Amino acid sequence: MLVESIRLAIEALSRNALRSALTTLGVLIGAGAVIAMITIGQGASVNVRKEIARLGAEVLTLSVGQQKRGGQGAAIAAAPFDYSDIEAIRAEVRGLRHVAPFAFRDGRVAARNVNWSVRIIGTESSYFQARDWALAGGRLFTDDEMYNGKAVCIIGETVRYRLYGNADGVGEYMRVGTVACTVAGVLKSRGQAGAGNDDDNIVAIPFDTFQRRIQGATDIQSIVMSAFPTANMERVKMNLAGLMRERRGVALGETDDFSLLDMRQVAQSMTSATHTMTLFLGAIAAVSLVVGGIGIMNIMLVSVTERTREIGVRLTIGALPSQIRMQFLCEAVLLTLAGGLLGIIAGLTTAAIAAPHLSIPFVFEPGVVIVTVAISTILGVGFGFAPAAKASALDPIDCLRHV
Numbered sequence: 001m002l003v004e005s006i007r008l009a010i011e012a013l014s015r016n017a018l019r020s021a022l023t024t025l026g027v028l029i030g031a032g033a034v035i036a037m038i039t040i041g042q043g044a045s046v047n048v049r050k051e052i053a054r055l056g057a058e059v060l061t062l063s064v065g066q067q068k069r070g071g072q073g074a075a076i077a078a079a080p081f082d083y084s085d086i087e088a089i090r091a092e093v094r095g096l097r098h099v100a101p102f103a104f105r106d107g108r109v110a111a112r113n114v115n116w117s118v119r120i121i122g123t124e125s126s127y128f129q130a131r132d133w134a135l136a137g138g139r140l141f142t143d144d145e146m147y148n149g150k151a152v153c154i155i156g157e158t159v160r161y162r163l164y165g166n167a168d169g170v171g172e173y174m175r176v177g178t179v180a181c182t183v184a185g186v187l188k189s190r191g192q193a194g195a196g197n198d199d200d201n202i203v204a205i206p207f208d209t210f211q212r213r214i215q216g217a218t219d220i221q222s223i224v225m226s227a228f229p230t231a232n233m234e235r236v237k238m239n240l241a242g243l244m245r246e247r248r249g250v251a252l253g254e255t256d257d258f259s260l261l262d263m264r265q266v267a268q269s270m271t272s273a274t275h276t277m278t279l280f281l282g283a284i285a286a287v288s289l290v291v292g293g294i295g296i297m298n299i300m301l302v303s304v305t306e307r308t309r310e311i312g313v314r315l316t317i318g319a320l321p322s323q324i325r326m327q328f329l330c331e332a333v334l335l336t337l338a339g340g341l342l343g344i345i346a347g348l349t350t351a352a353i354a355a356p357h358l359s360i361p362f363v364f365e366p367g368v369v370i371v372t373v374a375i376s377t378i379l380g381v382g383f384g385f386a387p388a389a390k391a392s393a394l395d396p397i398d399c400l401r402h403v
Contacts, residue, residue: 002330005323009330012307023299024339026292027379031343031372032350033285038368039351041278043360048270058097059130060237061261062223062244078257080219085247089223093239095231100127101207102222105214109203111163111174118159119202120176122210123224128154128187130226138170138185146206149213151181156200157189176203179213233264293379296335300328300387308394315396325392332384333377340376344369 013020065078083101090099103122108115121127125140136157145152153176160169172183190199211218227236237260244250244258304311311324348364355362 002326005326005330006334008327009334012303012327013331013334016303019299020335023296024292024335024342026295027289027336027339027376028292028343028346030285030287030289030292031340031376032346033288033343034282035344035347035368035372036350036354037281037285038278039348039363039365040354040358040360041274041281042363042365043351043355043358045271045274045278046363047360048274058227058229058231058233059263060096060225060227060240061102061263062225062240063259063261064221064257066256066259079248080221081223081258082218082220085220085244086223088243088247089225089240092243093236095227095233095236095239096225097228098126098130098224098226100124100130100224101220102127102224103207103210103215103220107177107214109159109163109174109176111172114163116159116162118156119197120210120214121202121204122207122214123204124207127204127224130224132226133190134188135185136188137168138183140185141206145184147208149208150206151179151209151213152184152206153181154185154187154204155183156187156198156202158198158200159203160186174203176205177214179205179209181205181209233262237262289375289379292339293336293383296332296380297383297386299335300332300384301390303331304328304387304391304394307391309400311391311394312396312398312400315394316400321392324394325388328388328391329381329384332387333380336376336380336383337373340372343376344372 062081064080081101086099086101089096100123105120105122107118107120109118109120110116124146128135128140135154138154140154141152144150153174155163155169155174160167163169163174164172169183169186174181174183187200187202205214225240227233241256241260245256248257250256314324315321352362
């Protein structure tokens with residue numbers, strides 16, 4: 001009976017092909033919007049996880065000051081760190097693999113009669129090890145260079161290309177602000193950072209050199225650390241916070257005058273926010289899918305009225321009410337299913353075209369396609385049931401009198 005009902009449903013829909021196509025349009029738009037929004041959202045989530053992974057999942061950043069709610073300024077005055085804090089962290093906090101001071105200042109560099117604006121970083125070799133940032137050529141700073149104020153630097157790929165073109169840059173001379181230095185190494189390219197900054201447009205010099213010749217002070221505003229993958233991150237953070245409260249004289253119950261950023265928490269928060277936004281956009285898009293289903297129910301009710309005499313003839317020559325009901329249900333399901341399948345194609349195509357422009361990867365999720373097909377089928381049954389029930393309940397005699 002099902003096969004025969006499907007055959008009759010296809011014949012009935014093909015007699016009004018244009019109306020059938022327009023009827024499926026609502027479902028097509030709804031399904032396409034859902035697929036496109038979820039696929040783009042999944043791509044954004046992958047992009048967020050990729051950006052966090054570039055910074056290092058086990059990376060911790062200790063900074064001076066504590067922000068007010070909403071990030072509006074420092075809540076309390078805070079003294080900067082000093083190098084004895086770094087030595088204490090290295091000696092007393094278990095589970096940390098690398099600990100490095102970090103400071104930066106925007107400035108200009110020059111070489112071969114070329115000037116270029118960069119971010120100048122003052123740090124130690126362990127900073128690049130903490131961020132798992134490998135070298136494309138050359139080497140990291142030596143202990144002698146880091147602790148005796150030597151004028152050497154490590155540059156990003158953008159700086160290498162802008163100043164030295166096709167040369168590898170290692171061993172070349174350049175001026176960083178007013179400091180003449182030798183290029184010891186070139187970092188591997190990392191591309192754009194999450195905030196839209198170019199991670200490769202940096203010049204790093206030993207922290208001691210940065211303090212004396214760029215910053216002009218011995219203050220340390222940030223400390224970058226990385227933990228061993230097997231370390232208990234919560235315990236590491238607790239021990240680190242306890243040590244800093246003790247060293248900075250923060251009494252029990254007082255607000256910390258430092259902040260500790262855990263990249264794992266950042267990753268979880270950003271992934272959760274992206275996932276929530278994806279579901280929200282998908283839910284909004286799903287409204288148009290429901291509207292499309294309502295449109296199909298409306299057209300099916302009109303179809304029942306138009307085909308009243310046909311229904312009466314079929315009932316008179318022996319068709320069962322259940323067969324009439326099944327045919328109209330099949331028509332509704334075929335309309336929603338066609339709209340859903342076409343919507344999947346349209347949604348995936350839209351997401352594939354939009355992804356490169358949004359700088360996110362195209363992520364195909366088979367589960368979303370399966371769910372969309374299932375929802376389309378359920379919509380067909382749900383919104384087609386009332387017209388089908390109405391058709392099967394018609395009286396044959398009244399149907400034959402219908403003009």
